[in-house]
Amino acid sequence: MLVLSPLLVPLLTAMVTVLFLQHPRLQQWLSLAGAGVFLLCAAGLLAEVYANGSMVVALGNWPLPYAIELLADRLSAVMVMVTAILAVCVLVYHASSAFSAAGAAMLHPLVHGLLAAISGTLLTADLFNLYVWFELALITVLGLLVVHDGLRHLEAGLKYFALNMFGTLLFLAAVALLYGTTGQLNFGGLAAAAQNEALASAVSVYVVLLISAFLLKAAAFPLYFWLPATYHTLPAPILALIGGLVTKVGVYVLLRLMGEVFVDQPQLLYEILGWIAVATMVSGVLGAAYHWDLRRILAFHIVSQIGYLLLAVALSSPGGGSAGLFFMIHNILAKATLFLIAGMMWQAAGHYDLRRIGGLYPSRPLLAILFLVAGFSLVGVPPSSGFWGKFLLVQESFVQGRYAWGGFALAVGVLTLYSMVKIWLEGFWKPHPRGEGAIAASAPSRATYIAVSILVVLLIIIGVYPEPLIDYSITATSMLWQRSMP
Amino acid sequence: MTFLVLLAISVVVAAAVYLSLSRDLFRVIIGLTLLGAAVNLIVFSAGRFATLTPPLLQSAEDVQAAALANPLVRALVLTAIVISFALLCFALVLGARLRTARGSDDTRQMRASEPAAWDPVKPPEMED
Numbered sequence A: 001m002l003v004l005s006p007l008l009v010p011l012l013t014a015m016v017t018v019l020f021l022q023h024p025r026l027q028q029w030l031s032l033a034g035a036g037v038f039l040l041c042a043a044g045l046l047a048e049v050y051a052n053g054s055m056v057v058a059l060g061n062w063p064l065p066y067a068i069e070l071l072a073d074r075l076s077a078v079m080v081m082v083t084a085i086l087a088v089c090v091l092v093y094h095a096s097s098a099f100s101a102a103g104a105a106m107l108h109p110l111v112h113g114l115l116a117a118i119s120g121t122l123l124t125a126d127l128f129n130l131y132v133w134f135e136l137a138l139i140t141v142l143g144l145l146v147v148h149d150g151l152r153h154l155e156a157g158l159k160y161f162a163l164n165m166f167g168t169l170l171f172l173a174a175v176a177l178l179y180g181t182t183g184q185l186n187f188g189g190l191a192a193a194a195q196n197e198a199l200a201s202a203v204s205v206y207v208v209l210l211i212s213a214f215l216l217k218a219a220a221f222p223l224y225f226w227l228p229a230t231y232h233t234l235p236a237p238i239l240a241l242i243g244g245l246v247t248k249v250g251v252y253v254l255l256r257l258m259g260e261v262f263v264d265q266p267q268l269l270y271e272i273l274g275w276i277a278v279a280t281m282v283s284g285v286l287g288a289a290y291h292w293d294l295r296r297i298l299a300f301h302i303v304s305q306i307g308y309l310l311l312a313v314a315l316s317s318p319g320g321g322s323a324g325l326f327f328m329i330h331n332i333l334a335k336a337t338l339f340l341i342a343g344m345m346w347q348a349a350g351h352y353d354l355r356r357i358g359g360l361y362p363s364r365p366l367l368a369i370l371f372l373v374a375g376f377s378l379v380g381v382p383p384s385s386g387f388w389g390k391f392l393l394v395q396e397s398f399v400q401g402r403y404a405w406g407g408f409a410l411a412v413g414v415l416t417l418y419s420m421v422k423i424w425l426e427g428f429w430k431p432h433p434r435g436e437g438a439i440a441a442s443a444p445s446r447a448t449y450i451a452v453s454i455l456v457v458l459l460i461i462i463g464v465y466p467e468p469l470i471d472y473s474i475t476a477t478s479m480l481w482q483r484s485m486p
Numbered sequence B: 001m002t003f004l005v006l007l008a009i010s011v012v013v014a015a016a017v018y019l020s021l022s023r024d025l026f027r028v029i030i031g032l033t034l035l036g037a038a039v040n041l042i043v044f045s046a047g048r049f050a051t052l053t054p055p056l057l058q059s060a061e062d063v064q065a066a067a068l069a070n071p072l073v074r075a076l077v078l079t080a081i082v083i084s085f086a087l088l089c090f091a092l093v094l095g096a097r098l099r100t101a102r103g104s105d106d107t108r109q110m111r112a113s114e115p116a117a118w119d120p121v122k123p124p125e126m127e128d
Helices: A004-019 A024-052 A074-094 A102-125 A128-147 A152-180 A187-194 A197-219 A226-233 A236-261 A268-288 A294-315 A318-349 A366-378 A385-399 A402-429 A445-466 A469-474 B001-021 B025-045 B071-102
Strands: A054-057 A069-072
Touching: A004 A024, A004 A102, A004 A187, A004 A268, A024 A074, A024 A152, A024 A294, A024 A402, A069 A074, A069 A102, A069 A187, A074 A102, A074 A197, A074 A226, A074 A318, A074 A445, A074 A469, A102 A128, A102 A236, A128 A152, A128 A236, A128 B071, A152 A197, A152 A226, A152 B025, A187 A197, A187 A236, A197 A236, A197 A268, A197 A294, A226 A294, A236 A318, A268 A294, A268 A402, A294 A318, A294 A402, A318 A366, A318 A385, A318 A445, A318 A469, A366 A385, A366 A402, A366 A445, A385 A402, A385 A445, A385 B001, A469 B001, B025 B071
Parallel strands: none
Antiparallel strands: A054 A069
């Protein structure tokens, strides 16, 4: 039951919030309460898994590998926990009235639907079930994109639909072909069947199809165009939730499938994946350097950070896996914090474009400090959470002799610093183009400060005391890439 | 039989790719739906076409797996059809809404979320 609770609670909350569409105030409290229960369930699951090891639920009382299996191990439990923390912070932030524009009534059911889809993706151990959760995530994100019904939102919705639908169909085709070859959908069953010498070559071909689908979903190098084209049309709190989580979940699935299920793949595949990761890092950070709109800068940084996570997959070792998990947790929190801060900058200074704002440092010093911590975390300045993530990743690349990959990862960090310094100089330091009075107009509410402060405190804790999380990541990913053959 | 299905899937995929690369909004949507249909056929054919015997057992001992059609792929394809139908409905409404809002169904004119650059160096400004 505890394993199912991260799925059931958001689904139930989504249904309940639909019933109270006419009562926005009550709906908001119900939504917040649902997220709180979700957080409690996630914490309970994490504590249980940490104390007593993995928990498995085989639905419908069928024997494995025929039942749909839900699996909570250390890897998925901590990801569910991060999702829940982010959900609570985003909903607290959203409670400030500035973002409750028209259409916000449908927002809460869709947010909780998305949370259920993400928990499902994290917990499932069945390939077809994974597809169903991905479809649920796709349709809720589409709903969140178009809920505001402006021309920009509709166009973003169509672009998101067209490219992600293509990715989903590739994924489904790969699932069907893998099932046709191996006769299995369960992860454990697939892992056993993939060991079969006679099937290995066919499985490899289909695995490449599967990886392409997830590379599209995760916004990797040649297939990321949908992300910077759509994300910036979302309101800041929803942008933080989607931008923080959805693409990372794609990488999480890659990590699990490549590390646990389809372990013995040709070396060439990892070689290609590594260079795709490098290209993703570089192209994302260059796109961010070009843009001046806060949301678009940060959206391109998502792409760039996905490159780091893919590098962890390409390193294909337990060390790479643990670096990837640590980096993913840090990145979800840091990226969401930055999006939330961008929303507060918009509230305080009146625009998302850096050429139109400024002067936030003298008038909003607390906001400036929060941005500085989150920005430095994203760049990886020691001692911040991002530093440890990048340190583990680059260390593992150098240990494996992948000096080029590690070198690119370091160089991209410098360009990330350029972007953050640009936001700092233009948004906080230079005077506001419309004079001092332009800022005092509207202050970000206390709820937004509380939400962002929680996330920033978490980032600081991970940064100055990373030992427990690093240890946890190492044990959580110790089962990845345990090749049976020497 | 397998060859025929293979041929059918290839034709549908070709038509789907042709349509979804078009500039017309509704052709893109129909193209993606056709691609969904082709993928559903792939799911369906993953269960093989060896037999037409329905997978109904008289008793627990009456297990003759090889002689029965695979019921699992039917369940899978049904799920996939339901999901893709919901997405098709959503996409059609979205397309219709876009067409009334924009007054055109040419995808090249969709620049509201990504304004075209007017300066060779600096990016364009968004409206808010």
